[in-house]
Amino acid sequence: MTRILGLIDGSAYAQSVCDHIAWIAGKADVTVELLHVIGRRDLASEPVNLSGNIGLGARTALLEELAELDAQKAKVAHARGRLLLDDAKTRLQEAGVANVETKLRNGDLVDTVLEFEANADIIVIGKRGEGADF
DSSP states (O other): OEEEEEEOOSSTHHHHHHHHHHHHHTTSOEEEEEEEEEOHHHHOOOOOOOOSSOOHHHHHHHHHHHHHHHHHHHHHHHHHHHHHHHHHHHHHHHTTOOOEEEEEEESOHHHHHHHHGGGOSEEEOOSSOTTSOO
16 A cells, blocks of 8 residues: 655645645555644744843733743644644545545654655655745
8 A cells, every 4th residue: 555645734735735645546545644744933923032121020921921822823823734634634535535644743844754754655745835935
């Protein structure tokens, strides 16, 4: 059985990734692993310079607010990643691909692909990611 690793993000190319995987599945018996990676840019707040004349109490309160904002961003990124994966899985299943697994990871895209590539016979990734400047 051929194992396909498909990388999904929120770009327009995610549908193309699914379509290519479905095409391959029509030619061979496959198991598909869909992967979405939540990168640092999806979670990081804008850098804040806390030097200057801001008081200690105000600085502490601001840091607490920033930490809370980062936690909320992480929750939203996780929920969004799950939705992207679920939509891609549904698209593949509607195209007749039965064996579809989904994985959501935090980290660097390249490092994550290096981790998963050993178990994949084919890797399908879009032409550009959602963060690319068109």
